[in-house]
Amino acid sequence: MTPDAVAIAAAVAGLPEVAGPHGGRIGEIATLLPGRRVAGVRVADGDVTVGVVLRYPATVAEAVSAIRGALGPLDRPVRVYVGDVAAPTTS
Template sequence: MTGPRLDPDVIAAAVRAAPGVADLHGGRFGEVATLLPGRRVTGVRVRPDEVTVSVVGRYPATVAEIGTDVRAAVGPLDRPVHVLVSDYAPATPDDPSS
């Protein structure tokens, strides 16, 4: 799929709402980003041949669960979606699994 679904802002919003995701992450050197006129969308890199999403995982989700959550949030695209779990958020006191 092409068009609005490849909008990095739309992808970022969908990924932030995924259950295993605490937030987006720019990568070690801020390299995971899409540059737009006058700004950047950190944590989502849209390229002609792939989409990369870098996230902060929400404990206790596993890397595999987070990858599944992110790909489900993004939905089917016309290119591969790579998911990087760059960090984990600590459990919060109100988290029933902690």
């Protein structure tokens, strides 16, 4: 069964380590669906790639672990691409 790109994007968006999706250097991390594009998730035959903007001060290792944990077991490897780090917000 093909993983659901919309469900993956929603699961990743809710993580405290993730500030938002990242589409890759030229927008290549995306899934095209009828009438819409899911940026930051590419579901391919051999793997799933998730592109994110990291929320400072989370580390890449923390983010990768959280993302893989949120997605649970899939029928293919999950690759995580960190495209940027969001500056800390002052409040």
